[in-house]
Amino acid sequence: MDVPPPSSSAPARPRPADRPAEGGARSHDRVYRALRTRIMHGEFAPGAPLTLRGIAQGFGVSMTPAREAARRLAAEGALTLSASGRLSAPALTNDRIEELATLRALLEPELAARALPRAHWALIERLETINQTVAAMAARGDAVGYIRTNLDFHRTLYLRAQSPAILQLAETVWLQLGPTMRALYARLGRSEPPRHHRLIIAALRAGDEPGLRLAVRSDVTQGLRMLKG
Secondary structure (H helix, E strand, C coil): CCCCCCCCCCCECCCHHHCCCCCCCCHHHHHHHHHHHHHHCCCCCCCCEECHHHHHHHHCCCHHHHHHHHHHHHHCCCCEECCCCCEECCCCCHHHHHHHHHHHHHHHHHHHHHHHHHCCHHHHHHHHHHHHHHHHHHHCCCHHHHHHHHHHHHHHHHHHHCCHHHHHHHHHHHHHHHHHHHHHHHHHCCCCCCHHHHHHHHHHHHCCHHHHHHHHHHHHHHHHHHCCC
16 A cells, blocks of 8 residues: 655644634644644644644634644643754654553554443444444555544544543644654555454444453554554
8 A cells, every 4th residue: 555655854733624723712722732633643643843833824813822822732742842942753662662652552442342331332333333444444545534534433432431631632643643643654554444343343243341451552553552662
């Protein structure tokens, strides 16, 4: 599969379509949310540089909301802020990848297990539909679309857990891993949805909690650990 190439060395800028108008709700919050989504979905390669001026111009806001949004994202680990004030998408070390994979292995099987008692047939059918979209994104080599729909698969299941605090922690991990997931799918050259998604759906149909936990844990960690070394 041909995966779209990582971002160039030029500082990344938000797309014009992402630009929120100033006024009304706080501009920095809108910039934060739009940029956060782009990072989580792997639209920036690991280490891709950003500038406050580029963020401000891309979103059509002043420097102040751009700076505040960048600070919030840096505090969440979504951006790296150097001592000189330079911003970049995080380029993770092997130890950091292992740490975040461990967090996913702890948080996401628990969310899935909590969702299991509420996994009605409509939810299972929804997951099957999303998985078809994941497959379509893989087939056409759309790395960002693949990451977005893959996360949608997991989020749709985990929302049934009704455990917002755990889900928030999981999403923070996804955010820190966004650029790394882009690099992962570029390396794997994936052309079909993860096989563990089928195992997750099968475990939900069977009401098999141990099988569900194992399928989720395998799905969220195996690929990441292939990036080490």
